[in-house]
Amino acid sequence: MANLFEQNRNYLPGDPELDLIGDRPKLAQWRHKGIGPSYYKLGRKIIYRGEDLNAWAEANRVEAGNGEV
Template sequence: MTNLFEQNRNYVLGDTELDLIGDREKLAQWRHKGVGPAFYKLGRKIIYRGEDLNAWAEANKFEPSKRVTK
């Protein structure tokens, strides 16, 4: 598994690294719908752990099927 995010780092809204998976509005929509990566809500602060972001990214990995041509 390739890590897109630092495993032992916490990310907060506004960190540019989070733009890799979606902008602030998209992340808010996912939180509201109960989809997207796991997060912590501490008061008004939203925190994403790097290991949770990597696990979510891996779970959403898409590998196109390899077609054999004849």
């Protein structure tokens, strides 16, 4: 798989690259619901690792022609 995010980089909510999967409110909603990519919570700071974002994106990949809409 081609990586959508840099593997060895950390991303913070508000980084424009994260808009690829969801805006800041959407990511907050996913964290609240316990879904979405893995993250670290250090105090009040949220950190996403590129490696975790790529793994989450791959897990949500849909093959063409499998009947899903």
